[in-house]
Amino acid sequence: MARGVTISRKSVNTIAAGVLGLLMFFPVLWIVILSFKTEGDAIKAPLEILFGTGWTTESYGTVQARSDYFKHFSNSLIISLGSTFLGLLIAVPAAWSMAFVPAKRTKDVLMWMLSTKMLPPVGVLVPIYLIFRDLGILDTRSGLVIVLMLINLPIIIWMLYTYFREIPGEILEAARMDGATLREEVVHVLIPMAIPGMASTVLLNIILAWNEAFWTLNLTAAKAAPLTAFIASYSSPEGLFYAKLSAASVMAIAPILMMGWFSQKQLVRGLTFGAVK
C-alpha cells in the first residue's frame, strides 16, 4: 500500500483517535492526578483540582500505613509469578508432546483442555471452597497459586503449543541425532528457540493472574489477600478517601499496566486461542 495521504486527513484522524484514546485512558489518568492531592482537595470540582490545588505524595504513605500495601503487593507478586511458573513447568512438556508428537487425538485433547477454561468459576465455587477449608489452605498463597495455575493452564498450554508449532521439527530431530537426550533437547534447543513466545505467554498469564478477582476475593481473608482484595477493602470507606483510594489503585495497577502495554500483540493470540491472528 504505497498511497499518499493528505496531511489534513491525517490530522483529522490523529485528533479524533487521540480524543477517543484520551477518553478511554482518562479514568486512569484521573486517579494518578488525585493520588497526588490531599483528601480535602480531591473532592473539589475537576478544574479546581487541576489548576487550583497543590501536589503531595502523602496519600501513598497513608495507604501503606493504613492497609500495608507491601504485604498485598507481595501476595499478588507471589501468586501471579508462582501460578505462572508452576503452570509453565507443567505446560512445556504437554505443549512439546502435542506440537512435535501429534497423535490422532491431539486435537481433541487440546479442545478438551480449552473447554475446562469455559467452566464458570461460580459453578465450582462451593466444592472448591469446602475442599480448601478441609485441607486448611483457605487464605493461603499456595492455595491461590494452585487455583490460578489450574484456571490459566489451558491458556498457557495453548499459547505454547501455537509457538512450538512454528519451530521446525527437523531442528529437534537434529538435536536427537546429535546425541541429545529428551531433556537436553528441550533445555538446549526447544526452550532457547521459543524464548520470545514463552516470554509473551508468561507476561499474559501474569497479567491474568494479577487481575483475577473471583477466586482471589472468595478464597482469601486477611493473610493471603492480594491487591484485588486490598482494593476491595475500600468499598466500605470511612471519611474522605479519594486520594487514598487513588494512590492505592495506582499502586495496584501500575506494574501490570506497563506489562500490558508490552504484550498487546500476544494478548490477541492468547485470549482468542489463535482464532484471530
Next chain:
Amino acid sequence: MATKASRSAARLMISPAVLLLLGWMLVPLSLTIYFSFLRYNLITPGANPFVGWENYYWFLTDPSFKAAMVNTLLLVGGVLLITVAGGILFALLLDQPMWGQGIIRIMAISPFFVMPTVSGLVWKNMFMNPVNGIFGHLAQALNVQPIDFFSQIPLLSIILIVSWQWLPFATLILLTALQSLDQEQLEAAEMDGAGAFSRFFHIMLPHLARAITVVILIQTIFLLSIFAEILVTTNGGPGVSTTNLTYLIYVSSLLQFDVGMGSAGGVLAIILANIVAIFLMRMIGKNLDA
C-alpha cells in the same frame, strides 16, 4: 511421525497436565452436582439428607432467580452491544493513518489491564458519585440535577463500567483482524467504483465477521462470570437489581451458607456457559484444522 520411544515420552509428558485438568474439572463438578441434591447448610450441621430436585425447585422459583437471569442477560447483552459496536468504530479509526498511533493505541487499550476491583471503585466514587464524582460536578456546572447512578440506573452503571473494561479487548481483536485484510482487495473494490460505505459493508464487515463472532463468544464466557465489579459497587442491590447469576450463587453459598442451593445454581450456571462454549469451541476447532 515418530518413534515408539518418542510417543511414549510424549504420553508421559502430557499426563501431568491432563491429570490435573481432569481432576480440576471432575472433582468439583461432581461435588457440585452431588451437593445440589442435598439439604446442606453450613450453619446447621448434622445430616445432609438427599432431597432430590428440591434445591433446583426452590432456586428456580425464587423471585430473585428470575431477576438474576434477566440481569445477567441484560448485563451480557448490553456490554456486548456497546463493546462490539464501539470496537468496530474504534478499530476502523485506529486503522487509519495518523501520527502517534502507538501511544494512542496504548491509551485506548489500557482499561483492559485495570483490575476489576479498581475499575469498579474508581467509577463508583470518582465518576458516578452524585456529589463528589466528575459527573456530579459536571451536572452542577450545567445546573441540572445530577444522576444518582447506583440508585437510579444501577444496572446500566455496571454495564458502563464493564464496557469500559472490555471495549479495549474488542478493539484490539477487531483491529488485528482489520490489519490482516488484504489492501489490494480494498483497492480493487475502489477501482470497481465502490464508495467508502459499500467498501465497509461489502468487504470489511464480512472480513470482520469471524473476529466479531470470536469477540462475542469469548466475552460472553467472561461476562457471565462478572463478580468483582458488582461486589465492590452495589453488592447486588438495591434489592436484587444488580444481582446476576454469579452473584446470586455467591450470596446463597458463601453468605447464606446454603451449599445445596448454591450448588444447584452452580449447575445451572455451568449449563448456561456450556451453551455458549459449544459454539466457541466449534469456531476454535475449525481454525485448528486450517
Next chain:
Amino acid sequence: MGHIQLKGVKKNFGDVTVIPTLDLEIEDGKFVVFVGPSGCGKSTLLRLIAGLEDVTEGVVEIDGQDATGLPPAKRRLAMVFQSYALYPHMSVRKNIAFPMKMARIPQEEQEQRITEAARVLNLTDYLDRRPGQLSGGQRQRVAIGRAIVREPAAFLFDEPLSNLDAALRVGMRLEISELHKRLATTMIYVTHDQVEAMTMADKIVVLNAGVIEQVGSPLELYREPRNLFVAGFIGSPRMNLLEGSVAEKYDAHIVGIRPEHIEVSAASGDWTGTVGVSEHLGSDTFFRVNVEGFAEPVTVRADGDVDLHYGDTIHLTPDPHQLHRFDRDSARLA
C-alpha cells in the same frame, strides 16, 4: 566403521504400507545414494536407519550390532537435513560443538575438532556468526561441520542440496564427494535428482513406491537398467521408450534407446522423421524428432555444431548394441 544392514525391514504409517519388506546392505566406506521420485519412501528409509522412525518389522544392524531399538542418539550416525536444521540461537561454533557437548567430549578436544572442521569447510571466518547471517551454502557447510566433528560411523544426507541454487549445488556436490574420499566414512545420501546420484554414488539404490527397483553402480544402472522404471529414471535426457511395431521388430513389448545412442544422418537410416524443437547446450545439441509411424517424438543427441533446423527431414539409426528390450511386465529381456 560403518556397515549398515537392513533385514526384512517394513514400514507402515497406520494402515498404509510405505515400505514393503526389503533387504539392503550398505558396505563400510561406500557412498550410497537413495534416489527416486518424491514420495517413493527414500527419506523414510533414511529416517528408519537414523532411528527417527521405528521399523514396523525387521532389523537394522549397524556394524553387526542390532540397532533396531536404539534411539537416534545411540546409533553413532550423523545427519544433514534438507533445511540444514541449524540451531538458530547458537553461533556457528556452538552449533558445531553441540554434538560434542552432548557426548561430553573434553573442551580442548572440542576446540581442536572445531578448528579442523572449520578449516576444511572454509568456515574459520564465520565461527562467531549466527546461522541467520550466513548464505545457503555456508549454512550447508555448518551442517556438515556439525556432522563430521562427531566422527560418526556413517553420514546420512537428506536431500541436502535441494535448497541451494544450481551453481552452488554443483560446487557442494564436489565438496561432499571430496569429503567422502578424504574421510572414507560410509555416506548415505537421499536425493530425487538422478544427476546427483550418478555423479556422487559408489552405489545407487533406485526406489519407487517403497520398493527397491535396482541396486548397482551408476554405470551398471546406466548400461543395464533392470526394468522400465530404472531405464526411464537414470540418464539425462531420458531414454526413448518405444512401443508398438518398432518394439515388435526387436521381439519385445517396449524397446528403449538413449538419445546418445542414435546416429543421425541426412541421407539414410532405419527411421525417417522431421526435426522439431532443439536445445543447444554448446557441447551437444538435443533434438526432438517426429518419426513417421511413432506415437511420440524421439529425443536425439547430436554434436554441438550440427546444422539442422526445425522442419528438416532426417534419418535415424539406433545402435543395436545399446538397445534395451523390455517385456510386458516391464522387466528387462536379456
